[in-house]
Amino acid sequence: LHRYMRNDLNNLQIRCQYWQHGCREKVPLETLHQHESACPSEPMRCPACRADTSRGEMARHLQICTLRTSAVVPAADVARLLEDMRSELEAARQDFMTKLAEQKLEMDLRLDAQRRHLVQREHCLQEQLEEMRRLYARLSEDIKKLIQQENSRTELQMAQEKADFSKCCTRLPARRQVQKLQKVQIYERQL
Ligand SMILES: [Zn+2]
Numbered sequence: 333l334h335r336y337m338r339n340d341l342n343n344l345q346i347r348c349q350y351w352q353h354g355c356r357e358k359v360p361l362e363t364l365h366q367h368e369s370a371c372p373s374e375p376m377r378c379p380a381c382r383a384d385t386s387r388g389e390m391a392r393h394l395q396i397c398t399l400r401t402s403a404v405v406p407a408a409d410v411a412r413l414l415e416d417m418r419s420e421l422e423a424a425r426q427d428f429m430t431k432l433a434e435q436k437l438e439m440d441l442r443l444d445a446q447r448r449h450l451v452q453r454e455h456c457l458q459e460q461l462e463e464m465r466r467l468y469a470r471l472s473e474d475i476k477k478l479i480q481q482e483n484s485r486t487e488l489q490m491a492q493e494k495a496d497f498s499k500c501c502t503r504l505p506a507r508r509q510v511q512k513l514q515k516v517q518i519y520e521r522q523l
């Protein structure tokens with residue numbers, strides 16, 4: 333029921349609110365606002381001469397409105413205005429150039445400082461590298477010495493062990509001699 337009522341309302345043809353200003357439109361409630369916000373009969377006032385007119389007539393009125401075209405600036409004023417603008421532009425250009433030069437100078441100074449810093453740093457790194465090289469040379473020398481010591485030590489040890497072994501060997505009787513000795517002992521016991 334509610335829906336039907338709404339449909340009826342929407343289908344109702346309603347007069348435009350500018351009826352008495354000459355609009356003869358009758359539109360459905362749904363589109364009434366849309367029409368009235370663009371209705372050519374809506375009264376309007378010329379923004380230049382304040383004359384009463386309507387939305388539909390405004391364009392034509394502006395073409396004939398005297399005040400709209402009378403706002404012309406005299407030529408002398410235009411020349412003065414142009415001159416002002418030119419000198420303002422020139423001042424702005426000068427200002428810009430000065431600032432640019434200042435910035436360039438500052439940039440150069442900063443670059444110079446950075447360059448000096450880099451040179452110093454490179455020098456420092458070179459020194460560190462040199463120091464590392466010296467350290468490395470000393471270390472490899474030490475290692476070489478240690479290896480030599482170790483080698484001669486083992487050689488000495490091996491020679492010593494060899495000598496000990498052969499001494500033992502000469503001290504020990506040969507196996508056959510031992511066997512002979514044992515036989516002799518057994519023989520002696522039997523006697
Ligand atoms: Zn209307």
Ligand SMILES: [Zn+2]
Nearest residue numbers: 378380381397
């Ligand atoms: Zn006007």
